Amino acid sequence: xxxxxxxxxxxxxxxxxxxxxxxxxxxxxxxxxxxxxxxxxxxxxxxxxxxxxxxxxxxxxxxxxxxxxxxxxxxxxxxxxxxxxxxxxxxxxxxxxxxxxxxxxxxxxxxxxx
Amino acid sequence: xxxxxxxxxxxxxxxxxxxxxxxxxxxxxxxxxxxxxxxxxxxxxxxxxxxxxxxxxxxxxxxxxxxxxxxxxxxxxxxxxxxxxxxxxxxxxxxxxxxxxxxxxxxxxxxx
Numbered sequence: 130x131x132x133x134x135x136x137x138x139x140x141x142x143x144x145x146x147x148x149x150x151x152x153x154x155x156x157x158x159x160x161x162x163x164x165x166x167x168x169x170x171x172x173x174x175x176x177x178x179x180x181x182x183x184x185x186x187x188x189x190x191x192x193x194x195x196x197x198x199x200x201x202x203x204x205x206x207x208x209x210x211x212x213x214x215x216x217x218x219x220x221x222x223x224x225x226x227x228x229x230x231x232x233x234x235x236x237x238x239x240x241x242x243x
Numbered sequence: 244x245x246x247x248x249x250x251x252x253x254x255x256x257x258x259x260x261x262x263x264x265x266x267x268x269x270x271x272x273x274x275x276x277x278x279x280x281x282x283x284x285x286x287x288x289x290x291x292x293x294x295x296x297x298x299x300x301x302x303x304x305x306x307x308x309x310x311x312x313x314x315x316x317x318x319x320x321x322x323x324x325x326x327x328x329x330x331x332x333x334x335x336x337x338x339x340x341x342x343x344x345x346x347x348x349x350x351x352x353x354x355x
Contacts (some may be wrong), residue, residue: 135286160341171247171332171345172287179340187342219286223341229294231277232334232343234287 132156133235135220140240142207142214150205150238152220159225161203162232165189166217175218178203179225207240215242245270245337249346257354262320264349266333271311274336277343278307278318281330290331291318323353 133154142148152161160179164172174187178197192211197203203222207214218238224230246269256262266276275294279287291307293300293316299308304321320327330350334343 133286162341162343164345169252169347171347172334172343173345174342177340177342185340217284221287225341229275231289231292232341233289234279236286237284239284 133220133222133233135218135235135238137238138236140238142240142242144242145209147206147208148240150207150218150220150240152203152205152235154201154203154220154222154233154235156222156224156233157200158222158233159200160223161197162221162223163187163193163195163203163205164219164221166219166237172219175205214240216240245273245335245344247333247335247344247346249331249333249349251349252347253350253352255352255354256323258323258325260323260353262318262323262327262351262353264318264320264331264333264351266316266318266346268314268316268335268344270337271314272337273311274339276307276309276316277334277336278305278316279332279334281332281348283330287332323351325353325355327351328353 163175176195178184220235278290330348332348
């Protein structure tokens with residue numbers, strides 16, 4: 130089955146810790162995205178990548194970092210510099226970023242700061 | 244900056260009634276508009292994608308219209324069922340990089 134997988138489903142972080150969220154897709158999509166969702170709010174873009182070894186900041190990139198070493202993988206690291214990281218994190222991908230194709234989403238990771 | 248608004252924030256209808264969900268955006272220069280469904284604690288499921296050159300798109304009981312000049316899209320769900328209960332989000336694509344701008348969603352409850 131083709132799709133997007135995210136792991137873990139739930140993640141707990143202590144103050145001062147960095148944590149990494151995994152996102153993998155087997156759809157052969159070029160572009161991948163990370164969004165953050167807070168209760169009652171729409172999704173906000175953190176980072177996106179159109180091609181391997183290249184990525185750009187979204188609207189709320191501060192306190193986050195990413196890498197794109199393989200086409201199918203786009204991990205997100207939430208660093209200790211992110212002051213309010215408790216949220217639902219969603220990864221998405223699309224065939225290309227040319228505005229012609231749907232974005233497909235993974236099941237999400239819920240991050241809680243203890 | 245593009246702003247996307249969905250009103251109402253919540254909606255409750257009896258089973259069998261048609262659902263009408265609204266989405267408005269401030270900048271008509273969009274590439275496309277996408278409607279999603281989200282169940283509690285889950286990811287987003289794509290429902291319909293309307294390209295900027297299209298006026299509407301249909302899939303089964305779902306029909307979405309797009310009026311770029313007025314900055315509006317409407318999602319119609321015919322003959323609603325309890326299984327349609329979910330949050331529905333619209334998003335507009337504002338550039339060729341694939342950056343979606345989302346509304347906050349409309350939470351729908353269909354009562355049996």
